[in-house]
Amino acid sequence: MTGAFLSNLSSPPLLFFFLGLLAVLVRSDLDIPGQIARFLSLYLLFAIGFKGGAALAVSDLGGDVWISLGLAMVMSALVPLYSFFILRRRFSVPDAAAIAATYGSVSAVTFITAASFLDAQGVEWSGYLVAGMALMESPAIIVGMLLYNRFRQNGNANNRDVRWGTLLHEACFNGSVFLILGSMAIGWITGPEGKQQVAAVIEAPFLGVLCLFLLDMGIVAGRRLRDLYAQGSKATRLPLPMMVVAALVLPLVNGGVALVVGAGLGLPAGDLMLLTVLAASASYIAVPAAMRLALPEANPSTYLAMSLAITFPFNILFGIPLYHQLATWLA
Amino acid sequence: MTGAFLSNLSSPPLLFFFLGLLAVLVRSDLDIPGQIARFLSLYLLFAIGFKGGAALAVSDLGGDVWISLGLAMVMSALVPLYSFFILRRRFSVPDAAAIAATYGSVSAVTFITAASFLDAQGVEWSGYLVAGMALMESPAIIVGMLLYNRFRQNGNANNRDVRWGTLLHEACFNGSVFLILGSMAIGWITGPEGKQQVAAVIEAPFLGVLCLFLLDMGIVAGRRLRDLYAQGSKATRLPLPMMVVAALVLPLVNGGVALVVGAGLGLPAGDLMLLTVLAASASYIAVPAAMRLALPEANPSTYLAMSLAITFPFNILFGIPLYHQLATWLA
Amino acid sequence: MTGAFLSNLSSPPLLFFFLGLLAVLVRSDLDIPGQIARFLSLYLLFAIGFKGGAALAVSDLGGDVWISLGLAMVMSALVPLYSFFILRRRFSVPDAAAIAATYGSVSAVTFITAASFLDAQGVEWSGYLVAGMALMESPAIIVGMLLYNRFRQNGNANNRDVRWGTLLHEACFNGSVFLILGSMAIGWITGPEGKQQVAAVIEAPFLGVLCLFLLDMGIVAGRRLRDLYAQGSKATRLPLPMMVVAALVLPLVNGGVALVVGAGLGLPAGDLMLLTVLAASASYIAVPAAMRLALPEANPSTYLAMSLAITFPFNILFGIPLYHQLATWLA
Amino acid sequence: MKHSKRIEIVIEQPLADRMIATLKKLNAPGYTLVRNVGGWGDRGTRRADELAGDTSNCLFLIACDDPEIVQRITAGVQPLLTRSGGICLVSDCLWLQH
Amino acid sequence: MKHSKRIEIVIEQPLADRMIATLKKLNAPGYTLVRNVGGWGDRGTRRADELAGDTSNCLFLIACDDPEIVQRITAGVQPLLTRSGGICLVSDCLWLQH
Amino acid sequence: MKHSKRIEIVIEQPLADRMIATLKKLNAPGYTLVRNVGGWGDRGTRRADELAGDTSNCLFLIACDDPEIVQRITAGVQPLLTRSGGICLVSDCLWLQH
Ligand SMILES: Nc1ncnc2c1ncn2[C@@H]1O[C@H](COP(=O)(O)O)[C@@H](O)[C@H]1O
Ligand SMILES: Nc1ncnc2c1ncn2[C@@H]1O[C@H](COP(=O)(O)O)[C@@H](O)[C@H]1O
Ligand SMILES: Nc1ncnc2c1ncn2[C@@H]1O[C@H](COP(=O)(O)O)[C@@H](O)[C@H]1O
Ligand code: NA
């Protein structure tokens, strides 16, 4: 157990994540320019999507592929449902709905870090899971809004009807989902020769770019932790202890559900681990952007701080080796 | 014919151009940050220039090289001349002059996409054509301004004399021309060992970067098409149908002229095709920037929309395989 | 002698530095976007740091390593001391202190250009020197401030006590120092396998990125030279001739001291040359940023213009081959 | 020079498109948009240019010489500000006619 | 605090250098320049930060306490605005003397 | 709409954090920060977005309806401006209450 744990922690990407956290701790002015960070994340989605598509082109899309993809989408809708009812007891309705949607959705970079962990360990995983990742982004947003609409007090000041049009559009066509699915389609159409042409950009530099991206993530997560610590925002009192507990418990609960169901379906170890990681991960780009538009009543200092400053570091530092170990036992 | 056509359309760069257009169609918020897109285009010019220069260093600069370069510059001056007199019947004098300059000049990315199409087909092409591309940018701007100066009604409100100094400077020393010619010179000086040192940056990643760049071009062209469709600009009524016709006819006419003259000079198939592409392509960075300074009376919603939203997509989707087929027959 | 001299001048990175200077001379609007330039410099520090750390992991840290590192830090403190007393005769106390700190510190890119010059010449150099580079940034800033504090006229309008806290923090934890030392630590921890994983990003593209970075440096240095020439700043009259003399003499004096002391310690040719380059180089990112905070009385049009527009070009064009030749003779 | 008003609006970057649609619907004469702007207010710090999906503001500057349109814009913008925070300032200015 | 004027000018990014030269010639005390700014007006939408060669504006802010220079600047800027579009606003302010 | 003041401050980018701390200490209601801004003044040209460690300014916009806080902010900011240059302008505005 500790073997996998240590080898994860000492992999270059994870160490650069620590370096980012340390930079904020010592108040260094090290900073990756914003447009570069956004482009590095687009590059990672472009590369993982293209590779997933090319892998799909050569693998026979057997029955269990569709089962797993279906399972992934069901998870993305199911997780917000039970999470909302747990969260509602301690958080306001808007916050509970936003957190539920955030944890029902996924973090592409957590998936990518887990995938490169498996590659380093020489464990096989199937390309279609990249499609699973893309498909899990949207259902959670829709279920979250349904719950908010259903349970919000009518006395809300601005009794505003939910704009379902913009919400559905934002959920299905936000930049990240569109780029992953688009790159997968192109990787699938051009197949191995296509991949060969662009290999020098999507294969070799992948891990190095991941290091630089996680350095930035460490800085951004560190800043959020510092804000959380100083309970930054002037007016609203944040239920800090409750947020920390929820941000650590939810990934384990959601991951556990996926682990049990996935093992029941007889998924191989690598695929089972990645499915668990998807269930256990929480979105910090796509869902918060959707919430800004559709659910402004929810305070990002709760759901974004939880997913970015607590759940993301927990998942890549401790979650990945833990889920890997459990998946190997259960598969 | 359809073979070349299909293989062009299904090459990764072209598919990512489609993905960009699709992103705008479905109103996805996928967006490549501006500074990144500008740097990707600088990278492409840096790489194609350096490779062109290194190729020149090893090839004997025979007579026909200077003939072709001379032909290229003549084309760049000739095209605006006859285009202006065709366009003048349907467009205002400033617009006609600006469109003539735009179509006399070239689009580096169209050339680059055509060159990588030839590489994929295993067709040889000579390095000096990169110099031809750079040399074709400026003459068109100067001829365009001469025509404007000659034919503008004196009754123009601000009877302003043309600032020939700034115009000449802008035409010859704008960023793109300077970088292509500079990189070529350095590639030529350092020759093969120089190229070897920087090969890992200018060779392998080229096609992958082209994919990401064309994804952005698809988004930018898509937005222009949407603006054109909504005839966005409040005041001016755009002669939309006339613009579409001109934007499709001009490339074919200009390409045809180059094809005939080039074939007459006995250029090999690859070189003939690239010369045709240069004549058929229209500038959307260098010339519009020059027009903003020297000819503000012209409305960019005409010439820029034509070259970016209609001619560029037409050239890389249908033009490239068409000119390749014709060049192979005629060479 | 001229052999090394010419081969340095005709290496791609140096030629692109010239191209940048030329772009400003001909007033071309060629410009590398700001965030890209900042990222390229972070990439260079990340790559040289990681490689230095990985090299340390496999080399036995013998006695002479600590001696050289100690010598480097002593130089960084010693240089400002004697430089301040020379400069004080011709510059104001704040300016003299800021210039002394700038020339006691180092320029990472000058070191990187010198290291790739040695690689091209096939000359060995030890990885720990990268640590030396990082350690030389801070002492100079502290000594500079001590001198300012000691010698400033009390009659200064705003008799402000030096904020030692912010100064020390800025000197030790500024972005560049933090990234070099952080990447070195990670390269050291993950050792050769770590380096192997990220090799495609830190090894092959290094020289190509250096070319693009020096193109930008040429543009930035060219603009400074043009400002200097026009003695841009409205109010303050700059002691221009004195600045030029100091910017050329200081590197030679500081380089000479390091050469003699290093040779005395019996350093091998490659290491001796790099130590000389460090002593002879002047900072243009880290120290100016620290001076903005701690010593605003000093006018950046003096120390920043000297290090960026005069000393940096002097060192990479003439200094590198000169110090190499001297180091080979003395080692 | 014409006596006019200058309206400054700061809202979250994700709402920029909706604000533009509103301004056009209320036929504002035009707008100038500074994107990716930082800030701090009741809803905490907004560090522009950061990865996470919520951290940038944008600043609109609108010159308008028709007091009636100014009034309609401030009224039209209010619900957006109430929902997602931000500020709207109106000040006097002279507008150079060219 | 000194009674002064604040001049705001929005023009196309490619004309920034020419505007700077004009301001210096009319000895403006200084300027602050926000580059790469979006906008919409008679000449259509200007999406800042796009590849094509025409799509950005820039915003100048000039503080000036000498009414005579203010007058000269607005007059000097007018031809540029007439040619390439944009806006110029002048408003009152107090300038902190330090 | 409430009668308020709008404060504009231009200082060097490296001093942004110190300015933010000052504003919070003097309990300003909030601020909007435009980073990486160019300019020219007594201390020469500041080309935003350049590599060398000194060349960017930043622009603060602060809306404040309490004249007493406005006075404290301008006084609190003065030493920073005297040391490192820059400008501070105060003008009247109406602040839309939402
Ligand atoms: N008093 C103020 N002055 C200037 N900008 C403000 C002020 N209050 C809020 N803002 C801006 O409006 C954004 C949202 O404000 P709030 O809704 O109060 O969090 C902040 O991030 C600031 O950019
Ligand atoms: N009423 C206005 N308010 C604010 N900015 C404007 C206004 N009208 C025009 N602009 C700006 O000036 C630029 C050019 O305007 P125009 O010449 O009308 O196309 C636009 O892109 C806007 O950035
Ligand atoms: N009169 C002015 N109007 C607008 N901005 C100014 C003015 N004077 C100075 N500035 C800004 O303040 C910065 C520093 O000014 P200075 O301390 O005079 O060099 C300049 O880079 C400009 O951005
Ligand atoms: Na999840």
Ligand code: NA
């Ligand atoms: Na052409």
Ligand code: NA
């Ligand atoms: Na030094």
